[in-house]
Amino acid sequence: MKTAQELRAGxxxxxxxxxxxxxxxxxxxSGRNSAVVKMKMKNILTGGGQEIVYKADDKLDxxxxxxxxxxxxxxxxxxxxxxxxxxxxxxxxxxxxGDVVNFIEDGMTDVCEAxxxxxxxISVELPITIVRQIVYTEPAVRGDTSGKxxxxxxxxxxxxxxxxxxxxxxxxxxIDTRTGxxxxxxxx
Amino acid sequence: xxxxxxxxxxxxDNFGDAGVCWRLSxxxxxxxxxDVCLWIDQPEVLSRLCPDVQAGRDMQTINGVTxxxxxxxxxPRPQAAVVIEAFACELPDAAVDAMAARERPPLWINxxxxxxEDWVEGSHxxxxxxxxxxxxxxxxxxxxxxxxxxxxxxxxLEKQRQDFLAHEKAPFLAGLGLPPRxxxxxxxxxxxxxxxxxxxxxxxxxxxxxxxxxxxxxxxAAEVGKVCGQPLITGxxxxxxxxxxxxxxxxxxxxxxxxxxxCDLNIVRGEDSFxxxxxxxxxxxxxxxxxxxxxxxxxxAAFLARYTMAWPPTLAHAxxxxxxxxxxxxxxxxxxETLQSRMGDWQQATQEWRKKQADLPDLASKLxxxxxxxx
Numbered sequence: 001m002k003t004a005q006e007l008r009a010g011x012x013x014x015x016x017x018x019x020x021x022x023x024x025x026x027x028x029x030s031g032r033n034s035a036v037v038k039m040k041m042k043n044i045l046t047g048g049g050q051e052i053v054y055k056a057d058d059k060l061d062x063x064x065x066x067x068x069x070x071x072x073x074x075x076x077x078x079x080x081x082x083x084x085x086x087x088x089x090x091x092x093x094x095x096x097x098g099d100v101v102n103f104i105e106d107g108m109t110d111v112c113e114a115x116x117x118x119x120x121x122i123s124v125e126l127p128i129t130i131v132r133q134i135v136y137t138e139p140a141v142r143g144d145t146s147g148k149x150x151x152x153x154x155x156x157x158x159x160x161x162x163x164x165x166x167x168x169x170x171x172x173x174x175i176d177t178r179t180g181x182x183x184x185x186x187x188x
Numbered sequence: 189x190x191x192x193x194x195x196x197x198x199x200x201d202n203f204g205d206a207g208v209c210w211r212l213s214x215x216x217x218x219x220x221x222x223d224v225c226l227w228i229d230q231p232e233v234l235s236r237l238c239p240d241v242q243a244g245r246d247m248q249t250i251n252g253v254t255x256x257x258x259x260x261x262x263x264p265r266p267q268a269a270v271v272i273e274a275f276a277c278e279l280p281d282a283a284v285d286a287m288a289a290r291e292r293p294p295l296w297i298n299x300x301x302x303x304x305e306d307w308v309e310g311s312h313x314x315x316x317x318x319x320x321x322x323x324x325x326x327x328x329x330x331x332x333x334x335x336x337x338x339x340x341x342x343x344x345l346e347k348q349r350q351d352f353l354a355h356e357k358a359p360f361l362a363g364l365g366l367p368p369r370x371x372x373x374x375x376x377x378x379x380x381x382x383x384x385x386x387x388x389x390x391x392x393x394x395x396x397x398x399x400x401x402x403x404x405x406x407x408x409a410a411e412v413g414k415v416c417g418q419p420l421i422t423g424x425x426x427x428x429x430x431x432x433x434x435x436x437x438x439x440x441x442x443x444x445x446x447x448x449x450x451c452d453l454n455i456v457r458g459e460d461s462f463x464x465x466x467x468x469x470x471x472x473x474x475x476x477x478x479x480x481x482x483x484x485x486x487x488x489a490a491f492l493a494r495y496t497m498a499w500p501p502t503l504a505h506a507x508x509x510x511x512x513x514x515x516x517x518x519x520x521x522x523x524x525e526t527l528q529s530r531m532g533d534w535q536q537a538t539q540e541w542r543k544k545q546a547d548l549p550d551l552a553s554k555l556x557x558x559x560x561x562x563x
Contacts, residue, residue, distance in 0.1 A: 001319070015317045028311070029483035031301025031459070032200065034276050036327065038311045053314040053327045055276060055298070060319055 002062045004037040004054035012044065012117070014061040015052075019044045019117055027056065044122045047095065066116040070124065072108050080104060082114060082124060090114050092121050099180055100126055105157040126177040131186045132156070133172050140165045150182075189563070190269040192223045194294075196258060198277035199230040202406075206234045207441060207460040209274045210253075211340050212299075215552040217252040219343055222556075225265060227258035237441050270295045270559055281320075288321035295562050296323055297555070302330040302339070302459050304491040309335040313558070328558065330551055332494055337558075339463050341550040349449050349468070357450050360443075364402070365423030366434050372398040373452040373531075378461050379475050381411060387519030389415050393428040397528060401431060402447065405438040452531070455514075469542035471527070471534045473511055488515050499537045503530055 005027055007013065012021045020041040029035045035056035042049050054060070070082035070090055079091040080101070092114070094101055103126060113125045137153040153163040153173075163173060163182045172186040193216055197209035206228060213226040228234055232243035240250045246257040256262065263286045264271045264279075271287060271294045273279055287293045312329040330337045352360070361368070375392075379385070389412070392399045403409045405422065412433060413420040420426060420435035427433075439447060444461070448454050448468035456465040457475040465472040474491065476484040492511060496504035503526075510523035527534055549557070 016322055026307065026310075028305070028307045029479060029481075029486075030276065030303065030329075031479075032275075032477050033479050033483075034301070036300070036311060038307070038314065051310075051314055052316050053311045054316045058316065058319070 001059040003056065004039075004058045004060060005035065005056035007037070007039070007060065007062070012063040012065055013041075014063050015041075018046075019063055020050075021123075023049075044117055063117070065122075066119075067113045068116065070112050070114045071110070072104055072112065074106070075104075080124075082112065084114070090121050092124055096121075096123055098123065100124055100177070102157075102159040102180060103130055103132065103155070103175065103177060105132070105155065128177055129183060130175050130177055131172050131188065132175055134163065134167055134169055136169050137163065137167060140168065190223075190267045191221065192225070192265050192268045193270040193272065194225045194227060194264045194268040195272045195274055196264075196277055196279060197226060197228045197274045198258070199228065199233045200275070202458070203233060203237055204458045204460045205275055206230070207237055208340065210234055210238060211342070211441070211460075212272075212274070212552060212555075213253045214251050215340070215342055215550075216556070219552065220556050223254075224252070225254040225256055225268075227256050227262055229258045231255060231257050236438060239440060264294065266290070268294050270297060270555075272297045272299050272555075274299045276300055284318060284321050284323065288323050293323055295559055296325045297328050297558075298325055299337075299555075300327060300329045302463065303487050304332050304494050305487060306490070309333060312336045326558070326562075328555065332491075332545065332548075334548060338549050338551045338554045339466070339545060340552065341467060341546065343550075345445075345467055346546065348445075352446055352449050356446070360446050361450055364434065364436055364447075366400060366402070366425060366432075369398060369400070369432070372400050372432070374450060375399055375401045375453045375455065376447050376451040377401050377403045377408065377412070377455045378406075379408060379455055379457050380478065381407065382478070382517050383455075383475060383514060384517050384519045385411055386415050389428065389431065389433070391519055391521055391524060393431040395430060395528075398430045399432070400425070401433045402436055402451065403433065404436045404444065404447070409435045452535075466538075466542060466545060469535075469539045471531070471538050473514055475515055485512065485515060488512060495541055496537070498540065500533060502526065503533055503537060506530075507534075 007022055007025055009022050009024055012019050021044050022039050022041050024040040026038045036053050037056050038053045040051050068084050070084050073081045073083045078093055082090045110127055110130050114121050115123045132155050134153040135156050138151055149165040150162045151165050152160045153167060154160050172188040174183040174186045176183045195209055195213050197205055199205045209226055213224045216222045217224045235241040235243040241255055248255050263283050276298055308329045308331045311327060314327050315324045317324055328337045330339060403412050409420050416426045416433055422435045422437050425432045425434045445464055448465050454465040454470055454472045456462050456472055458477055462474050476487050478484050492508045496507055506523040506526035510520045513520035
């Protein structure tokens, strides 16, 4: 068991017999050195969401999930198909991928992690940093190299991301998959 | 539908825990017709606030509230519709099991601490699930906005205050042993021991404005006596230049309210006196309970931001500086002089805050509404 204040986003806990993945955990001091933790969670079986609050030292059952390295193979509507190191195919629906779907594109070679609960794949996690090519962006305004002025850039799968003005079409960038935001220009 | 509500109170320090729980219990019984049982682990603390409570009795009924000594083996009443853990006190496993064993468990509420911080709105009314029993528990946060649980406020409180100011203030003060002095302002002092008492009393003594500092009985009175150079004797004022200091006897809740109403400035601490000073509508200085990592400063800043939002900027900044300095153990003379010179504006601003808060539903009513919605 873990106390509520030890839990972090991405971990899974069991509440009332159901597995819930923590999407956000917010710690707040309430009074006289006690504290509460508010958590936003998603039921990994039903997809339903809820917000709950616990005293910081309340104990909860954490579920340790099985993980397996996978790489992306192809999209067979409505399923995204990944392959593990033993060439087993793992299929997952778009909704279960969440924001990860924004960064899935044909030919990607990132080593991802498929997450299983009771032998059922419930999500796929990308590496924290991935590299993607900008297939289109408006030309930069001359002179701005500060990185503070942002513009929209399109990835190969059509997803748009905010990038600094100095990034050009065909440039490669690093993306932080925890936030889904531009991180740096990539040297490829 | 049972009208039994059980309130559990663990006394942690001083009189705040018992004070808040007693006010809540009385109000639930008197204004909402509920059969309230207050389980308190130290009834002797409550007996000082309410002399009708006999410290040695394990069970008694006072002001329509059943007061029971909370021991390790106490269980909520079998018919209790609502069980409240006040100030996040923890019910023992046996009590939780007793609730879980019922065909229809009661509404279980964790009544949290008061805070003006923004996060309170997002956490008020949320639930947790007890890992072992699987009982659900609601988190109820007092606060200063409609999206929180509100503040404790009895329905007749403002009328009592008005009546007191019109007819009873002079005899009340005379009864405390303070002969009136022309032009003198009154200050009530209730603070944690780390407050900058020496600097404050020196500043008041050396100022041109005469003040009388009224110190309710307790450990602080001894500390103030050290600053005055002599032990304070109840009812006998001690003079320090333009300042008079008077030790008061231990005051009941009702008399402490009257003291707050009668004074021009109230220095308060913690939670219970903090809320009562706001209903007094007089200028006040708040010292929050000291917490690790200076969490109390964030709470003070959040309150001051709300409290002074509609104030003239000079006045607001002066109070923010003065109160934060007090909280950090320093006396801000500049801010104090600014506030003192604008006493009229300050009083008007605090009255407006009182009226604004009084327009919101009170905590007991919101608890009852929460229960009704839960049903």
